[in-house]
Amino acid sequence: MTKRILVCGAGGFIGSHLVKRLKAEGAWVRGVDLKLPRYESTEADDFAVGDLRQPDFVRSVVDQRFDEVYQLAADMGGAGFIFTGANDADIMHNSATINLNVLEALRKRNCSRVFYSSSACIYPQENQEDPDNPNCAESSAYPAHPDSEYGWEKLFSERLYLTYGRNHGFQVRIARYHNIFGELGSWNDGREKAPAAMCRKVAQSTDGDTIDVWGDGRQTRSFLHVSECLEGTIRLMRSDFTGPVNIGSEEMVTIDNLIDRVAAIAGKHINKNHIPGPTGVRGRNSDNRLIKEKLGWAPSTTLNDGLIKTYTWINAQVEKGRKDI
Ligand code: NAD
Numbered sequence: 082m083t084k085r086i087l088v089c090g091a092g093g094f095i096g097s098h099l100v101k102r103l104k105a106e107g108a109w110v111r112g113v114d115l116k117l118p119r120y121e122s123t124e125a126d127d128f129a130v131g132d133l134r135q136p137d138f139v140r141s142v143v144d145q146r147f148d149e150v151y152q153l154a155a156d157m158g159g160a161g162f163i164f165t166g167a168n169d170a171d172i173m174h175n176s177a178t179i180n181l182n183v184l185e186a187l188r189k190r191n192c193s194r195v196f197y198s199s200s201a202c203i204y205p206q207e208n209q210e211d212p213d214n215p216n217c218a219e220s221s222a223y224p225a226h227p228d229s230e231y232g233w234e235k236l237f238s239e240r241l242y243l244t245y246g247r248n249h250g251f252q253v254r255i256a257r258y259h260n261i262f263g264e265l266g267s268w269n270d271g272r273e274k275a276p277a278a279m280c281r282k283v284a285q286s287t288d289g290d291t292i293d294v295w296g297d298g299r300q301t302r303s304f305l306h307v308s309e310c311l312e313g314t315i316r317l318m319r320s321d322f323t324g325p326v327n328i329g330s331e332e333m334v335t336i337d338n339l340i341d342r343v344a345a346i347a348g349k350h351i352n353k354n355h356i357p358g359p360t361g362v363r364g365r366n367s368d369n370r371l372i373k374e375k376l377g378w379a380p381s382t383t384l385n386d387g388l389i390k391t392y393t394w395i396n397a398q399v400e401k402g403r404k405d406i
Contacts, residue, residue: 084149088113095311097265098265136185143186143319159274184251199367200232202232204222215301219327260304262274262391263308294337302365306380309387320376
């Protein structure tokens with residue numbers, strides 16, 4: 082029988098890719114979001130545009146028993162959105178309200194298999210001060226001390242989903258995503274993350290130009306291409322493991338190295354000007370021991386393969402913008 086699937090946040094970056102992937106598998110998919118996907122039309126069979134902070138709207142989209150529900154909607158963005166403090170109340174209020182509403186509506190319709198996208202931002206700050214040796218093992222989450230309100234909301238919502246598992250018999254699946262990037266993501270609207278921002282800056286530069294980089298460039302991160310994120314998400318959803326589990330890459334690089342890689346892909350020499358800016362923790366890397374143990378799988382696509390695809394797409398957007406002027 083055709084699976085019926087609900088994707089909340091289907092107008093966003095990961096959600097729009099997920100809809101495409103689920104459609105390719107032959108599922109019937111309803112997408113929900115404040116907005117349609119920005120760069121491509123949606124492949125969802127049905128797409129409800131509306132606000133998941135409104136309980137009536139949420140009840141109206143959960144009007145049947147779905148086989149799988151993926152809850153990715155959140156008020157989120159890159160460091161420029163999460164770490165300045167200016168958006169903290171919105172981040173906490175909006176995302177928590179969405180999760181509270183969605184779970185209640187699912188309970189009333191007896192939809193019990195639900196995936197929740199948490200984040201590496203839940204890990205304690207003090208475990209991520211050494212850029213060469215961050216600790217992001219799942220078991221290190223407590224005692225909790227995330228470096229942002231975004232991380233605290235994710236931690237609260239992880240716990241909320243787990244309570245619905247314990248008290249209402251939900252089959253909850255929780256992933257902690259680590260810096261997901263790829264084509265069709267924010268690249269120029271203030272919510273873009275480091276890989277997209279660097280691809281844009283390099284695409285807009287000519288050979289020998291200098292670009293601004295927040296921080297000293299020695300902070301470390303790992304980045305996972307969206308195709309691998311989807312693979313991990315779907316494998317987790319259909320496994321018997323609740324999580325929370327990291328879905329990320331273990332290929333950790335400095336931000337300076339990320340820029341050098343993008344510049345090499347573009348065939349340009351790019352100089353860096355390090356300026357003060359929101360940077361988050363000094364080091365972060367996925368720890369994939371648990372996902373390997375529980376799912377017998379971990380991401381394997383290299384950072385460079387993902388960057389080539391992403392740079393090619395962002396460069397095409399930049400070129401298109403130039404032609405439109
Ligand atoms: P995104 O911002 O592109 O997608 C989130 C979507 O939620 C947006 O389309 C937005 O319009 C929608 N949304 C926000 N408020 C809403 C509301 N009130 N009603 C309906 N829709 C609403 O982000 P993304 O990168 O696709 O991330 C998806 C999920 O994964 C989020 O929960 C995010 O916190 C989590 N995550 C992402 C990353 C990453 O690196 N991209 C890392 C960790 C966790």
